[in-house]
Amino acid sequence: MNILESMLVAIVALRTNLMRSLLTMLGIIIGVAAVITMVAMGSGAQQEVDQQIAALGTNLLMVTPGYSRNHGARMAAGTRLRLTEDDARMLKEQIPEIVAAAPTMRGSVQVVVGNTNWSTTVQGIDNDYIVARNWVVTEGRVFEPREVRSGAKVVLLGRTVAEELFGEARVVGQSVRLNNVPFRVTGVLGPKGQTMSGQDQDDVVMVPLATARGRLIGHSRAVAKAVHVIMVSVADAEMMDDVHQQITQLLRQRHRIRDDVENSFRIRNMSEMVETRAETSRVFNMLLAAVASVSLVVGGIGIMNIMLVSVTERTREIGLRRAVGARARDILTQFLVEAVTLCTLGGAVGVLLAILIAYGTAEITGWPVALEWQVVVLAVVFSAAIGVFFGFYPARKAANQNPIEALRYE
Amino acid sequence: MMTGELVEFERVGKMYHVGDSEVHALEEVSLSLEVGDFVSVIGPSGSGKSTFMNLCGCLDTPTRGRVIIDGVDVAGMTDDALAELRNQKLGFVFQQFNLLPRTTSLDNVALPLLYAGVKRKERHRKARQVMALVGLSDRMEHHPSQLSGGQQQRVAIARALVNDPVLLLADEPTGALDTRTGAEIMALFQQLNNRGISIVLVTHEQDIAAAARRRLTFRDGRVIEDRTIEQLRFGQPDARERNA
Numbered sequence A: 001m002n003i004l005e006s007m008l009v010a011i012v013a014l015r016t017n018l019m020r021s022l023l024t025m026l027g028i029i030i031g032v033a034a035v036i037t038m039v040a041m042g043s044g045a046q047q048e049v050d051q052q053i054a055a056l057g058t059n060l061l062m063v064t065p066g067y068s069r070n071h072g073a074r075m076a077a078g079t080r081l082r083l084t085e086d087d088a089r090m091l092k093e094q095i096p097e098i099v100a101a102a103p104t105m106r107g108s109v110q111v112v113v114g115n116t117n118w119s120t121t122v123q124g125i126d127n128d129y130i131v132a133r134n135w136v137v138t139e140g141r142v143f144e145p146r147e148v149r150s151g152a153k154v155v156l157l158g159r160t161v162a163e164e165l166f167g168e169a170r171v172v173g174q175s176v177r178l179n180n181v182p183f184r185v186t187g188v189l190g191p192k193g194q195t196m197s198g199q200d201q202d203d204v205v206m207v208p209l210a211t212a213r214g215r216l217i218g219h220s221r222a223v224a225k226a227v228h229v230i231m232v233s234v235a236d237a238e239m240m241d242d243v244h245q246q247i248t249q250l251l252r253q254r255h256r257i258r259d260d261v262e263n264s265f266r267i268r269n270m271s272e273m274v275e276t277r278a279e280t281s282r283v284f285n286m287l288l289a290a291v292a293s294v295s296l297v298v299g300g301i302g303i304m305n306i307m308l309v310s311v312t313e314r315t316r317e318i319g320l321r322r323a324v325g326a327r328a329r330d331i332l333t334q335f336l337v338e339a340v341t342l343c344t345l346g347g348a349v350g351v352l353l354a355i356l357i358a359y360g361t362a363e364i365t366g367w368p369v370a371l372e373w374q375v376v377v378l379a380v381v382f383s384a385a386i387g388v389f390f391g392f393y394p395a396r397k398a399a400n401q402n403p404i405e406a407l408r409y410e
Numbered sequence B: 001m002m003t004g005e006l007v008e009f010e011r012v013g014k015m016y017h018v019g020d021s022e023v024h025a026l027e028e029v030s031l032s033l034e035v036g037d038f039v040s041v042i043g044p045s046g047s048g049k050s051t052f053m054n055l056c057g058c059l060d061t062p063t064r065g066r067v068i069i070d071g072v073d074v075a076g077m078t079d080d081a082l083a084e085l086r087n088q089k090l091g092f093v094f095q096q097f098n099l100l101p102r103t104t105s106l107d108n109v110a111l112p113l114l115y116a117g118v119k120r121k122e123r124h125r126k127a128r129q130v131m132a133l134v135g136l137s138d139r140m141e142h143h144p145s146q147l148s149g150g151q152q153q154r155v156a157i158a159r160a161l162v163n164d165p166v167l168l169l170a171d172e173p174t175g176a177l178d179t180r181t182g183a184e185i186m187a188l189f190q191q192l193n194n195r196g197i198s199i200v201l202v203t204h205e206q207d208i209a210a211a212a213r214r215r216l217t218f219r220d221g222r223v224i225e226d227r228t229i230e231q232l233r234f235g236q237p238d239a240r241e242r243n244a
């Protein structure tokens, strides 16, 4: 008797006891659904984190000025460190592992086209910034070095801004007014989506740093070429800590910070920050998945229980089958296939249920979900394995029965 | 038609352990069944009839002596080989019919063919043929619960016949039927025997046994009488009594 025939026999047997089969499957269905839902939500969150990290830029260190602290006490005003464009250039020259060191300024600006206007964030940048933050320009072009040097009135629009102001219309080459100063649009930036805190990263415009400083963003006259942030992109993720230290050393030297004074600047590993926040939810998710797998095991035990009942109930049937020529292994296969069929069907239904729950939840709450087909296949295979594991003992019990005693069973 | 010895018992004994005591279900049984035989087995309850039949049917192995089926000693056969032998050469009919519930008569009849590795279509073709033979052509799709006792036993007989067995083993096949239906079943057996199928029929009713051509009488696990119908009719002693 081949496996296909065994499956048919099993399906017939399961169908004759439909209600019981369904109830037995319920344990597996719920277990699989729970696990898959947890995994889907977990990997949805993970995917979002990955996107956010990618959107941040690769191997990004963010250098920001802070206040000098002396043994915890804030020192008098005026000791605040000023970062400058020259700091950025120096870092890039001195540390070979640095791919890009982008000095940036940030402010807010009113953008006007015709009689539409839009308040947004303006970033003063050079082209290193585009590299460091992994921005892409989907239409038009980035700034030319000449434009960056001379502080030309050119602007790159974030996707949101472009859509708000121009809709579907062509944007590149158009003129916009930033705080009443006319700028020419050289390009539109590719979409990056939201940050973890829900900020729209595409709600931004970018102009050359010198332009921003000269025309758009207020700044201290005390330090020429002052910037708000230096974004540093490192060639290799392995080098992050090393570069971190080199930057610290160089900046301390350059700004003549005394040995007993703490750093008056901060260097943050951006991806690490996102990761740390993601880690918490990942651990929580794994915990939930682990709890859910317990219900799978419980489902498996349910299968075993019912299979044992079924074997006892069908003792005479087993005897009869043996009498008409079934080998012990045919009986083993029959009951094993029954258990595996129950579990696999349960697993498949569980997957469907999980898809409904996960995507339903995503629809309603906006939580990200991601379900890879490998997970689905794995879940079904795993259910089948549960069937084999928990079905084997009852099946062997059936197969080992003495035919005569089975036939005499009342 | 094949002739010769189908089943041979050589000083066969079967002993069961019940708690600390030993129960001798069969003792020192020596006989042979020929191809084409129609043997009835009678005796009081507990005399070892079923045990004898189970040994003939390779459902059980003796604790003593040798059981030789179709020239092969059962003791040397593997479990799988015994299953194949039952499947290919033997047919069983039980007092309690033992049909699969919630399964059509056709599928019940076709069951042995499943284990013979016959394809589904061919299984059903064969099963229909045998159903016709036992007069149940119009009950193919009925479930056992929708059939009378006599009809159920016919389905069981059809199942026993579907593999073209050489030997049909029936353990009190009329035990659960009324007299008239029992007689009909017996007529069917007679008809099958006329077609050349050997039959061993266990019963405890004298008039049912009378249908057979040879009668074995059991008591306390021993064969106390073994006579052909002629010997019975003319009052001749059987071989065993002559030797004694």
Ligand SMILES: Nc1ncnc2c1ncn2[C@@H]1O[C@H](COP(=O)(O)OP(=O)(O)O)[C@@H](O)[C@H]1O
Binding pocket: B016, B017, B018, B023, B024, B025, B043, B044, B045, B046, B047, B048, B049, B050, B051, B052
């Ligand atoms: N599996 C068994 N375990 C213990 N004793 C058994 C078993 N099967 C049969 N016997 C005993 O063997 C004897 C013969 O039984 P059996 O062949 O069924 O008799 P019959 O069919 O003639 O009524 C009885 O005493 C019965 O109790």
Ligand SMILES: [Mg+2]
Binding pocket: B049, B050, B051, B171
């Ligand atoms: Mg009996």
